Amino acid sequence: MAASTEQPRIPSQQSKKGGFSGWMRRTANTRTAYYYLLPALFVMAVITFYPLFYQIWMSFTDYNVRSLNPNSAVYQAPAWIGIKNYLDILLPEGRLLSLMPNMHFWRLLYFNLFWTFSNVIFHVTLGILIAVLLNTKGLWLKGVYRAIFILPMVIPSLVIATTWRNMYDPQYGAINQMLASIGALFNIPPETFHIRWIDQIEPPIKWFLPMMPLPLSYYAMLFANIWLGWPFMTVVATGALASVPEDLYEAASIDGANGRQQFWNITIPMIRPAMIPAAMLGMITTFNLFHISYFLSGGGPLRQTEIMVTTAYRLVNENREYGLAAAFSVIIFFVLLIITLLTNRVTRATESYDE
Amino acid sequence: MNSSQKLPLRKQLVLQAILLFITFIVLFPIMWIVSLSLDPRGISRPTELNLIPPGASLQAYKDVMAQPTANPVSFAQLALNSLFLTGGVSLFSVGVAITAAYTFSRKKFPGRKFLMLGIITVLMLPAIATIAPLFVTLNQIRIGDFNLRNSLWGVGLAMVAAALPFAIWNLKGYLDTIPKDLEEAAIIDGASPNQVFFRIILPLAVPALAVTFFIAFLGGWTEFALSWQFLTDPQDFTLSMALWNMTGQYAGSVPWSHFAAMSIMVALPVAVIYLALQKYIVGGLTIGSVK
Numbered sequence: 158m159a160a161s162t163e164q165p166r167i168p169s170q171q172s173k174k175g176g177f178s179g180w181m182r183r184t185a186n187t188r189t190a191y192y193y194l195l196p197a198l199f200v201m202a203v204i205t206f207y208p209l210f211y212q213i214w215m216s217f218t219d220y221n222v223r224s225l226n227p228n229s230a231v232y233q234a235p236a237w238i239g240i241k242n243y244l245d246i247l248l249p250e251g252r253l254l255s256l257m258p259n260m261h262f263w264r265l266l267y268f269n270l271f272w273t274f275s276n277v278i279f280h281v282t283l284g285i286l287i288a289v290l291l292n293t294k295g296l297w298l299k300g301v302y303r304a305i306f307i308l309p310m311v312i313p314s315l316v317i318a319t320t321w322r323n324m325y326d327p328q329y330g331a332i333n334q335m336l337a338s339i340g341a342l343f344n345i346p347p348e349t350f351h352i353r354w355i356d357q358i359e360p361p362i363k364w365f366l367p368m369m370p371l372p373l374s375y376y377a378m379l380f381a382n383i384w385l386g387w388p389f390m391t392v393v394a395t396g397a398l399a400s401v402p403e404d405l406y407e408a409a410s411i412d413g414a415n416g417r418q419q420f421w422n423i424t425i426p427m428i429r430p431a432m433i434p435a436a437m438l439g440m441i442t443t444f445n446l447f448h449i450s451y452f453l454s455g456g457g458p459l460r461q462t463e464i465m466v467t468t469a470y471r472l473v474n475e476n477r478e479y480g481l482a483a484a485f486s487v488i489i490f491f492v493l494l495i496i497t498l499l500t501n502r503v504t505r506a507t508e509s510y511d512e
Numbered sequence: 513m514n515s516s517q518k519l520p521l522r523k524q525l526v527l528q529a530i531l532l533f534i535t536f537i538v539l540f541p542i543m544w545i546v547s548l549s550l551d552p553r554g555i556s557r558p559t560e561l562n563l564i565p566p567g568a569s570l571q572a573y574k575d576v577m578a579q580p581t582a583n584p585v586s587f588a589q590l591a592l593n594s595l596f597l598t599g600g601v602s603l604f605s606v607g608v609a610i611t612a613a614y615t616f617s618r619k620k621f622p623g624r625k626f627l628m629l630g631i632i633t634v635l636m637l638p639a640i641a642t643i644a645p646l647f648v649t650l651n652q653i654r655i656g657d658f659n660l661r662n663s664l665w666g667v668g669l670a671m672v673a674a675a676l677p678f679a680i681w682n683l684k685g686y687l688d689t690i691p692k693d694l695e696e697a698a699i700i701d702g703a704s705p706n707q708v709f710f711r712i713i714l715p716l717a718v719p720a721l722a723v724t725f726f727i728a729f730l731g732g733w734t735e736f737a738l739s740w741q742f743l744t745d746p747q748d749f750t751l752s753m754a755l756w757n758m759t760g761q762y763a764g765s766v767p768w769s770h771f772a773a774m775s776i777m778v779a780l781p782v783a784v785i786y787l788a789l790q791k792y793i794v795g796g797l798t799i800g801s802v803k
Contacts, residue, residue, distance in 0.1 A: 320775055
């Protein structure tokens with residue numbers, strides 16, 4: 158693209174002049190562009206790109222806590238160990254398992270993907286349904302509901318995750334206390350509601366998921382994250398609904414289409430171009446959602462609700478295995494690359510369908 | 513759906529019931545944390561649900577203001593650290609990003625595609641996935657007793673690594689929506705590239721700069737992973753670190769009323785900014801998402 162805009166100028170009279178002044182004139186635009194880019198490129202080269210390349214090098218070494226300080230007595234220079242770190246992560250009985258008991262990479266990836274899809278499906282479905290509900294003509298208190306429903310979006314997710322963690326406390330948490338007070342109405346003893354939302358190891362639904370029964374803490378996380386995530390989709394859907402022409406619905410109801418038919422044949426196709434990019438954004442965000450896993454469940458029980466970014470963080474923060482963590486991050490990069498390429502393809506495919 | 517008809521009462525009541533139920537679920541955690549924070553008794557854990565605890569007062573807020581955690585550091589110091597960190601990072605990122613964003617939005621030059629691809633690649637990677645190299649490289653920069661890694665400056669630099677590409681991409685998205693007519697007219701009138709940028713683009717971009725600044729600020733205000741990994745001196749700690757010190761297994765004897773008051777004091781400033789700028793921020797998030 159860039160080259161083709163420069164080319165037509167070369168045969169022009171000005172640029173036939175050789176030498177330095179001719180070159181200066183020909184490249185004036187490019188040079189201005191790079192002057193303007195210089196500050197950002199310099200900062201990014203030092204603080205973004207250099208660490209990324211350093212990370213790739215680190216991932217092939219045994220960089221550990223003793224490699225940190227060259228002045229220390231126990232200093233040990235990081236040694237090149239080839240792809241050992243990658244094998245330690247990807248092979249079932251590698252060093253990752255001995256460092257982090259119960260951690261299996263492929264199970265982690267499976268859980269992380271399922272976690273992402275299950276959340277985004279709930280977010281998008283609830284987001285659209287509630288947006289349509291709030292869009293009903295003649296509904297009372299619309300403004301009040303819209304103001305309240307925005308609240309989960311404006312609270313920092315760190316605060317939300319820590320609050321929900323305390324709410325799920327078996328003894329002092331609000332969830333069990335509320336269930337107990339509802340249960341009291343039906344004469345159910347309060348001990349019944351001593352549910353260990355985060356720590357219970359026994360999966361509540363034994364056959365779900367195949368090959369990876371989900372612990373109760375997954376459902377606790379899912380509920381908290383649905384609470385957190387649907388308002389964004391409602392905001393996006395509400396914006397999209399505002400641009401759907403009114404006469405489409407009028408024409409449809411004259412033709413005898415009922416509410417459900419109008420929803421599937423007018424509303425959904427019309428808001429789809431706005432919802433798909435939002436869903437893709439939700440997908441990437443949820444895949445990397447550090448806060449809910451780290452703060453709410455702590456990855457437990459038995460690391461069953463750990464996701465990839467929390468694992469990478471624990472390798473640095475708890476295990477101090479910097480080389481292994483670097484390799485893990487490189488793997489995360491490739492997983493995300495695949496997800497992005499796939500979602501881009503989905504987005505593009507649906508775009509061409511709509512236009 | 514039909515505009516010519518009034519909503520029938522029965523349907524109205526059904527919809528209201530659904531919406532009230534959703535309202536209850538949305539408000540439940542918020543009400544819980546607010547009522548906890550008003551509990552004056554300083555009891556370590558709540559034993560029952562009550563909307564307004566007996567003898568409600570602001571005592572928990574006073575205690576948290578003085579010293580939220582076991583560490584000898586005041587709320588004001590923690591808030592200042594968070595403010596310095598996220599304010600500095602956001603201001604620096606937006607300031608450095610604007611000329612680059614303008615160039616990517618308006619100019620065609622050799623290497624444009626390559627550089628933009630580089631930025632998108634970085635954007636795709638979560639900040640936590642570069643923590644290992646940032647930690648070990650910043651840890652090597654030591655001047656006497658000062659270790660760059662173990663300071664707010666080091667955390668700030670590491671945060672810029674992710675905030676700057678985001679700011680470039682977000683600002684580029686905004687600038688793409690500003691019509692080019694004004695610039696073209698100015699160029700015909702003989703304005704130099706610098707004049708076009710400083711006299712025309714920059715004034716038009718002020719709202720975009722403000723929104724990008726606030727989105728970066730909201731993200732940085734509760735930054736946790738880098739600070740938790742880098743900092744060891746309680747005087748440098750941030751609000752997020754203190755809040756986590758008051759939660760769950762770390763809470764120890766910290767009463768939950770203190771945790772609740774702290775949560776509200778951390779969340780309130782950004783919630784207010786978010787509500788005030790909601791329209792622009794949502795627009796910005798979706799612009800930034802077109803990766």
